[in-house]
Amino acid sequence: MIQYKTKEEIEIMRESCLMVGKAHVEAVKIMKPGITTMQINNIVEEFIMDNGGSPSFKNYNGYPFATCISMNEAVVHGFPGNHILKGGDIMSLDIGFYKNGFHGDSAYTYAIGEISDEIKQLLKVTKESLYAGIEKARHGNRIGDISNAIQEYTEKKYGYGVVRDLVGHGLGRKMHEDPQVPNYGKKGSGAKLKEGMVLAIEPMINLGVKEVVHLDDGWTILTKDHKISAHFEHDVCITKGEADILSSFVEIEAAEKANKNLTWSHG
Numbered sequence: 001m002i003q004y005k006t007k008e009e010i011e012i013m014r015e016s017c018l019m020v021g022k023a024h025v026e027a028v029k030i031m032k033p034g035i036t037t038m039q040i041n042n043i044v045e046e047f048i049m050d051n052g053g054s055p056s057f058k059n060y061n062g063y064p065f066a067t068c069i070s071m072n073e074a075v076v077h078g079f080p081g082n083h084i085l086k087g088g089d090i091m092s093l094d095i096g097f098y099k100n101g102f103h104g105d106s107a108y109t110y111a112i113g114e115i116s117d118e119i120k121q122l123l124k125v126t127k128e129s130l131y132a133g134i135e136k137a138r139h140g141n142r143i144g145d146i147s148n149a150i151q152e153y154t155e156k157k158y159g160y161g162v163v164r165d166l167v168g169h170g171l172g173r174k175m176h177e178d179p180q181v182p183n184y185g186k187k188g189s190g191a192k193l194k195e196g197m198v199l200a201i202e203p204m205i206n207l208g209v210k211e212v213v214h215l216d217d218g219w220t221i222l223t224k225d226h227k228i229s230a231h232f233e234h235d236v237c238i239t240k241g242e243a244d245i246l247s248s249f250v251e252i253e254a255a256e257k258a259n260k261n262l263t264w265s266h267g
Contacts, residue, residue, distance in 0.1 A: 001178060002170060002177070002178045002179055002191065002194075002197060003170065003172050003173070003177055003178075004194065004195075004196035004197060005172060005196050005197075005198055005237070006196070009102065009172075010196075010198070010237050010244070010246070012100050012101065012102050013102040013103075013104065013171075013172065013198060013235070013237075013246055014246045015099065015100070015104075016053065016097045016098065016099050016100070016102050016103055016104035017097075017104035017105075017106065017235045017246035017247040017248075018104070018246070018247065018248055019048070019051060019053060019097045019099070019104060020095050020096065020097045020104040020105065020106040020247055021106060021247055021248045021249065021250075021251055021252055022047070022051075022251065023044050023047050023048055023095050023097060024044075024093065024095060024106070024108055024251075024252045024255075025251050025252060025255045026043055026044060026047045027040045027043060027044050027093060027095075028110070028252065028255040028256055028259055028262070029255060029259070030043060031085065031091075031110060031112065031259060031261060031262060032085065032112070032259075032261035033084075033085050033086050033087050033112060033113060033261065034084060034085065035084070035085055036080075036081070036082055036083060036084055036085070037069040037071070037078075037080040037081055037082075037083045037085070037091070038080045038081050038082065040067065040069060040080060040093065041065055041066055041067045041069060041080035044066055044067050044093075044095055045058070045066035045067070048066065048095075048097055051099075052099055053097045053098055053099040054098045054099070055067070055095075055096060055097070055098070056096025056097060056098045056103045056104075056105060056175050057094075057095075057096045057175075060096075060175060062218075063077075063219060064079070065079060065080050066095075067080055067093060067094065067095055068092075068093075068094040068107075068219075069091060069092070069093055069094075070091070070092040070094070070220070070221075070229070070231065071083055071089060071090070071091055071092075072089060072090050072091075072228055072229075073222050073223045073226045073227060073228060073229060074092070074220055074221065074222055074229065075092075075163055075166065075204050075206070075212055075221045075222065075223060075229040075231065076092065076094065076107075076166060076204060076221055076231060077219040077220055077221055078092070078219075078220045079217060079219065079220060085112050086112065086113070087112060087113025087114055088112065088113055088114065088115055089111075089112040089113070090109060090110070090111055090112075090115065090119060090123075090228050090229075090230070091109065091110045091111075091112065092107055092108075092109045092110075092229070092230070092231040093107065093108055093109075093110065094106075094107035094231070094233065095107070096175060101173055102172060102173060103171055103172070103173075103174070103175050104171075104235060104246070104247060105171055105175065105200050105233065105235060105247075106200075106233050106234060106235060106247040107202060107231050107232060107233035108232060108233075108249065108252055108265075109123055109126070109127075109230045109231050109232060109265070110256065110262055110265075111123060111262060111263035111265070112261065112262060112263075113261065113262075113263070114263065115263050118207070119207070119228055120263065121158075122160065122205065122207050122228060122230050123230050123265050124265065125153070125154055125157075125158055125160065125205070126154065126160075126203050126205040126230035126231070126232055127230075127232045127265055128153065129149075129150045129153040129154045129183075129203045129205065130150070130201060130202075130203050130232045130233070130234060132149045132150060132152075132153045133146040133147070133149050133150040133183075133201050133203065134146075134201060134234060134236055134243050134245065135149065135242075135243075136148075136149045137193060137199060137201065137236050137238060137243040138193060138238065138239075138240075138241070138242070138243065139193055139194055139195050139238055139239060139240050140192070140193065141192075141193045142187075142188055142189060142190045142191065142192050142193060143179055143180075143181055143182075143185070143189070143190030143191050143193065144185040144186050144187055144188055144189030144190040145187050145188065145193075146181060146199075146201060147181065147182045147183060147184055147185030147186075147189075147190070148184075148185050148186060148187045150162070150183045150184070150201075150203050151183060151184040151185065154183075154203065154205045155184070155210075160205045160206060160207065161205070161206035161207070161208055161209045161210035161211070161223070162183050162184045162203075162204075162205060162206075162210055163183065163204040163205070163206060163210055163212055163229075164182070164184060164210055165212050165221070166204055166212075166221065167180045167181055167182045167183065168180070168181030168182070168183070168199060168200050168201045168202045168233070169181060169199070169200050170197065170198065170199060170200070171198050171199065171200045171235055172198055178191075179191040179197075179199075181199050181200070181201055181202075183202075183203050183204060183205070193238045194238060195238055195239055195240060196237070196238065197237070197238040198235060198236070198237050198238075198246070199235070199236055199238070200233055200234075200235050201233065201234055201236060202231065202232065202233035202234075203230075203231070203232060203233075204229060204230075204231045205229065205230050205231075206223045206225075206227060206228070206229045206230075207223075207227040207228045207229070207230075208223060208224075208225040208227035209223065209224055209225050209227075211223075211224040211225075212224055233247075234246075234247045234249075235247045253265070
């Protein structure tokens with residue numbers, strides 16, 4: 001059942017969603033070759049707790065960490081650990097922030113050091129496809145309109161693999177609510193979009209094939225051909241006009257651009 005939010009609830013959610021972006025910024029400040037993914041996890045968890053929240057992911061269905069850090073060919077749900085960042089690494093960082101009864105959930109993919117033009121394009125296109133989907137997130141449209149916009153932009157235009165096994169979702173008092181939001185589909189299909197719906201839209205796009213494999217840890221998901229995957233996620237509220245984006249990349253992009261150890265996703 002879809003849970004529609006009141007204007008008051010949406011403003012409470014906005015705080016949690018914006019705090020996710022601020023948590024990303026804290027992680028970006030320390031991103032460089034030589035640090036471990038667990039160091040990133042720990043600084044994010046500390047920031048969340050220091051700001052009166054709790055990490056949405058930790059202990060969710062048994063997940064043991066505050067963040068999902070998915071390196072290179074890992075699509076999503078990667079464990080932070082002893083992996084030492086090096087130049088050329090691609091890292092999807094997914095963070096959830098829970099406070100005052102509501103979750104925020106946003107992901108961003110970072111490039112450590114120098115990367116190829118091919119991978120730069122994948123990151124750029126995946127990020128752009130997120131906004132192509134958001135443009136269709138309007139009252140009166142349907143979920144399939146969002147899905148189709150993402151698929152057309154990534155798969156039809158660039159030939160990338162659009163992951164089928166994993167989808168976006170509703171967001172609110174629970175981390176995962178109805179409806180599901182696939183990154184592929186037909187225009188005019190799926191649930192009708194109505195004011196007060198909050199969706200986590202999150203393209204997961206592979207440089208190669210769309211197929212994925214699941215690791216024995218029960219969480220980490222890799223591309224089947226071991227090529228790079230990219231992942232960007234925003235939380236949006238459906239309104240009569242343009243979608244209200246509750247999360248933000250503005251501070252993330254500024255921090256990313258300022259960190260000389262990172263390849264800026266706009267560049």
